[in-house]
Amino acid sequence: MNLFTGPHSLAGPYALDALDGRELRRFERHLARCAPCQEQVRALRTDTLRLARAASGTAPEGMRDRVLTAVRTLEQERSPQRPAPRFTLRPAPVAAAAATLALIAAALLGVQLTRTQDRLDREQAQARAIAQVLAAPDARTTGERFPDGSAVAVVSSPGLGRAVVTVSGLDAPPRGKDHQLWLTGAGNPRSLGLLDGDEPLVAWDFRGRAGALAVTTEPDGGSLAPTGRPLVQLALKSDVFGE
Amino acid sequence: MGADELLPRVAQGDQGAFEDLYGLVSGQVYGLVRRVLRDPAQSEEVAQEVLLELWRGAGRFDPERGSALAWILTLAHRRAVDRVRAARAASDREERVARRAQTPAFDHVAEEVEAGLEREWVRRCLDRLTALQRQSVTLAYYDGYTYREVAHRLSVPLGTVKTRMRDGLMRLRECLGGGLA
Ligand SMILES: [Zn+2]
Numbered sequence: 001m002n003l004f005t006g007p008h009s010l011a012g013p014y015a016l017d018a019l020d021g022r023e024l025r026r027f028e029r030h031l032a033r034c035a036p037c038q039e040q041v042r043a044l045r046t047d048t049l050r051l052a053r054a055a056s057g058t059a060p061e062g063m064r065d066r067v068l069t070a071v072r073t074l075e076q077e078r079s080p081q082r083p084a085p086r087f088t089l090r091p092a093p094v095a096a097a098a099a100t101l102a103l104i105a106a107a108l109l110g111v112q113l114t115r116t117q118d119r120l121d122r123e124q125a126q127a128r129a130i131a132q133v134l135a136a137p138d139a140r141t142t143g144e145r146f147p148d149g150s151a152v153a154v155v156s157s158p159g160l161g162r163a164v165v166t167v168s169g170l171d172a173p174p175r176g177k178d179h180q181l182w183l184t185g186a187g188n189p190r191s192l193g194l195l196d197g198d199e200p201l202v203a204w205d206f207r208g209r210a211g212a213l214a215v216t217t218e219p220d221g222g223s224l225a226p227t228g229r230p231l232v233q234l235a236l237k238s239d240v241f242g243e
Numbered sequence: 244m245g246a247d248e249l250l251p252r253v254a255q256g257d258q259g260a261f262e263d264l265y266g267l268v269s270g271q272v273y274g275l276v277r278r279v280l281r282d283p284a285q286s287e288e289v290a291q292e293v294l295l296e297l298w299r300g301a302g303r304f305d306p307e308r309g310s311a312l313a314w315i316l317t318l319a320h321r322r323a324v325d326r327v328r329a330a331r332a333a334s335d336r337e338e339r340v341a342r343r344a345q346t347p348a349f350d351h352v353a354e355e356v357e358a359g360l361e362r363e364w365v366r367r368c369l370d371r372l373t374a375l376q377r378q379s380v381t382l383a384y385y386d387g388y389t390y391r392e393v394a395h396r397l398s399v400p401l402g403t404v405k406t407r408m409r410d411g412l413m414r415l416r417e418c419l420g421g422g423l424a
Contacts, residue, residue, distance in 0.1 A: 011409060016390075050419055054366070055277075057277055059269040067295060077303070
């Protein structure tokens, strides 16, 4: 075996992630059936691990909350065997910070980011409003997935007084009825609008203190005050409103 | 509990274990991604992507094939490299290359990165490689260049770069042998 030419010679570049495209795929096929290369790569990987650890840093403050919040509603892959559908980030339609939040929002919403972004591209006015909230420097996220499979996700900007709310996993309302979203807290519940499937809803006047979001089934076109029992409810801490 | 014990629990959907794992590895993930990408906003984005992928795909970790930390940092490095290559392909490649060529590879984010003992060891050992070994290794690992790009940038044959990467890493291992595990 000659380690300096032919497919065996690529163990070094491979261990450094310095192969790409067809060459990477070809070497991985070779690696799968070449014991000496497997041994080489395993040894070289312990070296690159040292390089990795030497680059250790401090993660930014806000990242922890965003990741842990997202994890509360983000489903895990079912089959450990099958490779994951990759979380591909396409070039963001808005600012880079917004892309980060879009990712978190997508995770919260349980939708592929690309779908969110396609939607952002397609539906202009709604998209701008959503993008604006996602891009707000004070944007924050909260959400929860419930045992029945429904989920509520919120990205809010106290500065803008707006929020993007997505409710997913609810059965469609009966014919002649609508799902209506409410903000409860001090005073009477306030309507935030009618839900259209799991489309994100922009709540334009999202202000208050601690409270809750609730969805009820209401007669076609909605009600002035909730008449049905809540189908889902999400408690909101005051920090959602920037307090 | 270490990453090797935590990751299988995460695979079972244990959010508390994920929180502990986050505490253990987020700095390492972010630091490595930042090292490759440089840009803080992009680094945060990719690091988050990696951490969420850990949650989603923890079940893919196979302890037979190495440590959890190795698995995690390999994932982080690949995502960072994918991103830097995509960005490079999209942007003004020449200007970027010229700008980077003037800066020594190890000093970019020095002030931002915690100066640990491990870091010192690695730096010292990198200094003991030949210039060609060191550049081949760091341009690939810390700058995300493919070995073909490295060969082009250093104006050396492909075969030379392949072997310098390999023997550079092996020499690093000899030097680090007495250091931290
Ligand atoms: Zn081989």
